[in-house]
Amino acid sequence: MKRHLRMTLPSMLAAAAFLTAASTAYADIKIGSILAVTGPASFLGDPEKKTLEMYVDQINAAGGVNGQKIKLTVYDSGGNPNKAKTFATRLIEQDQVDAVIGDSTTGATLAIMPVFEDAGVPLISLAGAIQVIQPVRKWVFKTPHTDTMACEKIFEDLKKHNQTKIALISGTGGFGKSMSAECHKVAGQYGIQIVHEESYGPNDNDMTPQLTNIKNAAGVQAVVNPGFGQGPAIVTRNYRQLGIKVPLYESHGVASKQYIKLAGDAANGVRLPAAALLVADKLPASDPQKKVVEGYKTTYEKKTGQEVSTFGGHAYDALMILVDAMKRAGSADKAKVRDEIEKTKGFVGTGGVVNMSAKDHLGLDLTAFRMLEIKNGDWTLAN
């Protein structure tokens, strides 16, 4: 008995020592995430969460990053800035994360940015508005296209069709407001004149009065509708109902099949700027994004059984940019990873080709957007 113990004790100690050594060498990389999984912006947060979980599992199964496994912690902010801020503090103090992806919405991102700036933790936001990266903040990056780019892409297309006088009908939610302001800012550069302006509330269910005014406004050659959620679907229906003949442009905020489903036949003929992901199967083989977007689309649709949306794609891009940066940095050291994220060059994601710099924490240009037209209830590349 005694002998037996004498034999086992050292080996047990050795085993214990080995285990501690192993766990220090292979401590997990902790990635935190705050997403609007429920609530009004759940159509953003839900696919984002699924995407992150799916790809973290895949990366871990393939051996992790720098020999370390990723431990993902996702909190649901419901798009609420206050909640998001609480979770941000929790991620830093309790979970001690190495980097963070989130929030899904602009409001919540603006609320959590200062927390990560102070703590010196890299944050890659999945929010749309340009305020997230302008002015540039040291630790904050983002992957989705900005609303300014959407305006520019739309105006570029309008100019190509010699349409210069437009009417705006914007949602009064954060997204619509911000995009409408950005459109005002860049309209001059494209020689576009906004001759009439209307708005609607995020929960309104009839926009015919506003559209009647647009219909009666003189000289309107096209209508642009910045907004997301169910609003644009109702605008589109009312638009056809009133028989307005000029072209209707929607924003990238409606870039999901749900919009086509809700608007029905009325959606045919609508133009919008959107990421290549929506038309993955229609891209020419020579397109640099073809492989990435098709890969993501197939993986996502197989795993979740749901149709792919660009929003989940933004989470994919954020995770891959982060993992790439960690690989280049050779560790999860926060400062090194931040520097490497900023050096991201030629990264091909679902949103476009990313070239970041100290002045540009988004790294996308207008080529990242494709002009789409809805035909027979499906996206097509507009020419």
Added chain:
Amino acid sequence: MAEFLQFAFSGLTVGAIYALVALGFTLIYNASGVINFAQGEFVMLGGMVTVFTHAAGVPLPLAALIALVVAIIVGLALYRLAIEPARGASPVTLIIITIGASILLRGGASLTFDKSFHSLPPFAGSKPLMIGGAALLPQSLIVLAGAGAIVIALWYFLTRTLSGKAILATAANRLAARLVGINTNAVVGLSFGVSAAIGALGGILMTPITLTSYDSGTLLALKGFAAAMLGSMGNPLGAVVGGLTVGLLEAFSAGYISSSYKDAVAFLVILGVLFLMPQGLFGRGGMERV
């Protein structure tokens, strides 16, 4: 003129939906003195259950019927499980219970169904009718006709049937009603069932126009409540007039004044009316509610 008509059509359609929600408020308020803040959820249930049973392959009329039955069962359950056990409590407590029920129903719907928006095919095509230069959807006519039919049926039920008269009697004087042998608890339960049915019908009729989602009831309850207050809480005619007025106010202020201030204008007018006539448009100062 064409634009005036267009605004009027828009306002009447939206107003008819508010009116139905306001009617639901009125009925339960009359029978029990409770303002049922879960009324919007009945509307949501009507829409969502129809959408999902229809998507599962059930023909639309049957899907609508199923939705109606589900809403009535939920309405009765709300009464039986939440309101009746607390019957000794003050109306304020009961109102808070209905707010809780509303949150529960919304959460339940988001889990049972999903969190995205849904629509139904219009019942009579989507080609708008042109009247005086203004476009009117056939579905809007169906909503208006449906709302009208519901109001007439409700009037008939309340004044011509024994159960309906029991509701009126309970509203007039609960104690006296009980003394003459009316089972007032059953009457309150009945009012929950009928309110749920009205709400669900509204939800089914409006979904092809307004779309629906698990949380679409919240805002409708708010607008319906404003309409009921405007038309004097407890007065069925007031509820209808109040609903149509709120809808028209919204449409005309969006059309003629500014779409950014549409809700503000509507609510300012309501506040103004209530300031001058605290009992609402159809209120009889100091009288008992009926």
